Amino acid sequence: xxxxxxxxxxxxxxxxxxxxxxxxxxxxxxxxxxxxxxxxxxxxxxxxxxxxxxxxxxxxxxxxxxxxxxxxxxxxxxxxxxxxxxxxxxxxxxxxxxxxxxxxxxxxxxxxxxxxxxxxxxxxxxxxxxxxxxxxxxxxxxxxxxxxxxxxxxxxxxxxxxxx
Amino acid sequence: xxxxxxxxxxxxxxxxxxxxxxxxxxxxxxxxxxxxxxxxxxxxxxxxxxxxxxxxxxxxxxxxxxxxxxxxxxxxxxxxxxxxxxxxxxxxxxxxxxxxxxxxxxxxxxxxxxxxxxxxxxxxxxxxxxxxxxxxxxxxxxxxxxxxxxxxxxxxxxxxxxxxxxxxxxxxxxxxxxxxxxxxxxxxxxxxxxxxxxxxxxxxxxxxxxxxxxxxxxxxxxxxxxxxxxxxxxxxxxxxxxxxxxxxxxxxxxxxxxxxxxxxxxxxxxxxxxxxxxxxxxxxxxxxxxxxxxxxxxxxxxxxxxxxxxxxxxxxxxxxxxxxxxxxxxxxxxxxxxxxxxxxxxxxxxxxxxxxxxxxxxxxxxxxxxxxxxxxxxxxxxxxxxxxxxxxxxxxxxxxxxxxxxxxxxxxxxxxxxx
Numbered sequence: 101x102x103x104x105x106x107x108x109x110x111x112x113x114x115x116x117x118x119x120x121x122x123x124x125x126x127x128x129x130x131x132x133x134x135x136x137x138x139x140x141x142x143x144x145x146x147x148x149x150x151x152x153x154x155x156x157x158x159x160x161x162x163x164x165x166x167x168x169x170x171x172x173x174x175x176x177x178x179x180x181x182x183x184x185x186x187x188x189x190x191x192x193x194x195x196x197x198x199x200x201x202x203x204x205x206x207x208x209x210x211x212x213x214x215x216x217x218x219x220x221x222x223x224x225x226x227x228x229x230x231x232x233x234x235x236x237x238x239x240x241x242x243x244x245x246x247x248x249x250x251x252x253x254x255x256x257x258x259x260x261x262x263x264x
Numbered sequence: 265x266x267x268x269x270x271x272x273x274x275x276x277x278x279x280x281x282x283x284x285x286x287x288x289x290x291x292x293x294x295x296x297x298x299x300x301x302x303x304x305x306x307x308x309x310x311x312x313x314x315x316x317x318x319x320x321x322x323x324x325x326x327x328x329x330x331x332x333x334x335x336x337x338x339x340x341x342x343x344x345x346x347x348x349x350x351x352x353x354x355x356x357x358x359x360x361x362x363x364x365x366x367x368x369x370x371x372x373x374x375x376x377x378x379x380x381x382x383x384x385x386x387x388x389x390x391x392x393x394x395x396x397x398x399x400x401x402x403x404x405x406x407x408x409x410x411x412x413x414x415x416x417x418x419x420x421x422x423x424x425x426x427x428x429x430x431x432x433x434x435x436x437x438x439x440x441x442x443x444x445x446x447x448x449x450x451x452x453x454x455x456x457x458x459x460x461x462x463x464x465x466x467x468x469x470x471x472x473x474x475x476x477x478x479x480x481x482x483x484x485x486x487x488x489x490x491x492x493x494x495x496x497x498x499x500x501x502x503x504x505x506x507x508x509x510x511x512x513x514x515x516x517x518x519x520x521x522x523x524x525x526x527x528x529x530x531x532x533x534x535x536x537x538x539x540x541x542x543x544x545x546x547x548x549x550x551x552x553x554x555x556x557x558x559x560x561x562x563x564x565x566x567x568x569x570x571x572x573x574x575x576x577x578x579x580x581x582x583x584x585x586x587x588x589x590x591x592x593x594x595x596x597x598x599x600x601x602x603x604x605x606x607x608x609x610x611x612x613x614x615x616x617x618x619x620x621x622x623x624x625x626x627x628x629x630x631x632x633x634x635x636x637x638x639x640x641x642x643x644x645x646x647x648x649x650x651x652x653x654x655x656x657x658x659x660x661x662x663x664x665x666x667x668x669x670x671x672x673x674x675x676x677x678x679x680x681x682x683x
Contacts, residue, residue, distance in 0.1 A: 108292070109677065110625050113619075118678075145635035145648045167648040169616035170678075231618065245416055 111221035112228065113170060120215065122169040126180020130161040133247035137253040139166075139238030141230055150238045154246065157188045164224050164241075169231050172224055176235035178215045187207050195236040202229045271574045275567070277660040283308045284658055285562070294628025297666045302446050302474060302607050302654035303632055304496045311500060314556035325424035326551055327525060327542075340555035342594050344504075345541070347558040349563075352491065353482040354508045361514070361541040362508040367396035368471040369507035370403035370440070372544060373398065373469050376440065376517040377490075383409035385437045388466070389424055390415040391644050393443045395527030395637040398472045415441075417644065421448035421597040428457065436466045441487075443475035447636045447650065448597035449580065449604030451475070467513065473497055478576055478605050483508050492658075499657075500560035501553035507544070514540040521546040564568055564657075572657055576606030577600040579655045583664045585610050590671060592682075596645060607654035609636070612671065614680050617651040625676040631668055 113121075114251035130153045139148040146168040153161035162183050164176035183191050204223055207213055222232045245253035277457070281287045284306045289296050298306060318340060324333035331517045332449075341362075349357035363369050381387075388402050391414050405412050413436075415428045432439070439461040443454050458468040469491040475481055476491075476496035483491050495504040517524055519537055523546035526535045537543040561632075564572065581601030587593055587610055594611045598604050612620055617633035624631055632652045635642045642648065653667055675682050 109623060112622065113677075122679075143634065145639065145642055146618075147648060167616075169618035171618075173616075183651070208297070228622070 114218045116218035117174045120174035120177035124177040126164045135242040137238045137242035150242045171231040175232045194209045281658045292626040297629040299653040300630045301656035305499045310559040314559040318552045318555040326375040344554040356511045359509045361544045363505045365494040365505035366492040371400045373405045374519045378404040381410050386411045386435045387438045388413045391417045440469035442471040444605040448670045449607045479573040495557045500557040504553040519543045523547045565643050580606045586668045609650040609652040617649045624670045627670045
């Protein structure tokens, strides 16, 4: 006897989210790697490793690895799809816009969140916001390391969120 | 599959449930199925009443007043100490230090007894410890150059006793182990380990956070030197825990916090300490919650700890059987119910534990998902996280059935085949 649970669950796991979860993009290794970061969510143990290829200040490739829940995986998959072709500054602006939305603020004017909009429902599930943010705080770290001339960084969602 | 009565004779979890007001509530339109008892248990009405009664009739500070309320508050606070001493068969109530929780109790030992250790001395722990029995020792190792050793676990989640025998040496000064793993459920052979520890001159510290609430624990029979546990995991209030110790060891230890209550005489630049256990209880303690805790012990005594253990052993046996029958779960810990306490950790290889717990929550089922404050163990098991169902005296087989139905529903929700 298996019935479909609450509709509220569908706010979290929208079709677009489930599609990214089931077929995550950006898993393939990159030809060259200019920056990497390892992100860790100490609340749940989830891990994300981001590798970036850059041409000048333009991101040309993103690889997302690690183990996370459906929300974390989908968020990372969306990132892998959106970010290539964007400059580092644009990628950081997207991360910031997404963070604002996850914390209940309206998306900044002009911000294009694309599939990330499907994650809006995560806001109703406070403990899951960090799941959605983990790939993005890790991306920020990779870019910060790259700007600083280093290629590697490690961060946690706790540290990142606390910094703000 | 609806088996309602527990096979443990004379034990009716359904009847007990009526005494826990919170268990009457609904979650997302479903009756609450509370399976997170290893994190914290719910509180019976008698504990809630005792808490209210303390503040309504007896509230005062302890140990210093001569007025009636101060005398009553002191008596209630000290009654908690005496009840706890009796409950775990401590040699003497002077050996019961009232702290905030099991974590604080272990920290007290690590800081105070730990201060007698020197560079090259060893502390023996295990791979299955909770962070509360890892981090205090990591802090000690950093401060004093003490070496930490860890007993590995076997494939079925038990302590590797062969490795334990090899790791134990005359350099071992402290052995600190959980009596029951909060992730694997494994019940460890503490009495045997304590005897071995004593043969090399080490002291035995027991993390009883999971064992004391769920099975008979006799401090003296275990041969423990220190035993740490928390009231809130045994139907009592949050914010109260205990370090039970051999009084002669406490006598030799320095306090770790200074202030009121823990002193005998203070001058501007010197002080002498109060007697044990008070020298370890600086400042106004958590009087109200300590005063309320004996009501929880009354309930456990009424049921009887052997019956609690038999009931939870039955439930975990039933849960293992039903969870295995699903066919798609990885189940961690010993295969036999006799070797484990009333909890089971599992992973659906295709659904992250967080997502699983989220689906279960919409059905009113509370389980824990995450690393359970045991990150080294998660690494050893090669998982990021697990889901864990943990039982208490008010759970029954219907709760296990609800869990199993929920796990099947989760696969359905995520579009996965049931087998």
